[in-house]
């Protein structure tokens with residue numbers, strides 16, 4: 001017979017074995033080498049697409065990093081915590097406005113396609129963390145688990161922008177839990193590229209409003225037609 005306290009201890013032992021980052025963001029920097037458990041859910045409302053967005057800032061950062069390594073400037077700087085976003089934006093030839101438009105176009109395209117094909121989207125975010133395991137990851141939280149399951153099964157076999165789509169059902173319960181609170185409120189994070197929580201890229205709130213309003217209209221009229 002297992003007593004209440006034993007069960008509680010058992011549960012807390014199990015919780016201690018789970019990787020907190022994986023549970024909250026669906027990804028962890030240690031990947032398969034992590035000493036904690038990464039349990040992938042069989043059912044979820046959220047699908048995470050690995051590096052679906054090719055972030056021009058991250059690409060620019062990679063070039064800068066290489067240049068700095070070659071010239072030995074990396075050791076003199078603050079290492080990987082240098083604010084590469086600022087540096088990249090200041091660099092000649094990097095068009096910040098163009099990058100922002102590219103992001104907004106990408107967001108609209110993906111939102112509309114997934115919503116029309118698989119079901120109502122509750123929330124969606126594109127991670128802009130300047131590290132290789134989070135950058136470009138797209139989180140899509142559907143209203144229904146069935147939409148997420150079909151989306152995961154169908155899109156995993158497709159290609160996007162010349163790359164195979166890799167996605168999975170994510171343990172992320174909602175995007176608020178996955179995001180970095182500091183970045184969300186101030187667009188800054190002291191942990192910079194080493195932060196393990198999602199820095200969701202920001203754009204014109206009007207665009208998001210329009211997308212969700214159009215989605216609502218579409219599903220509302222569909223419901224009336226049924």
Ligand SMILES: [Zn+2]
Pocket residue numbers: 019020021022028029030031034035036037038
């Ligand atoms: Zn982990």
Ligand SMILES: [Zn+2]
Pocket residue numbers: 180181182183189190191192195196197199
């Ligand atoms: Zn952060």
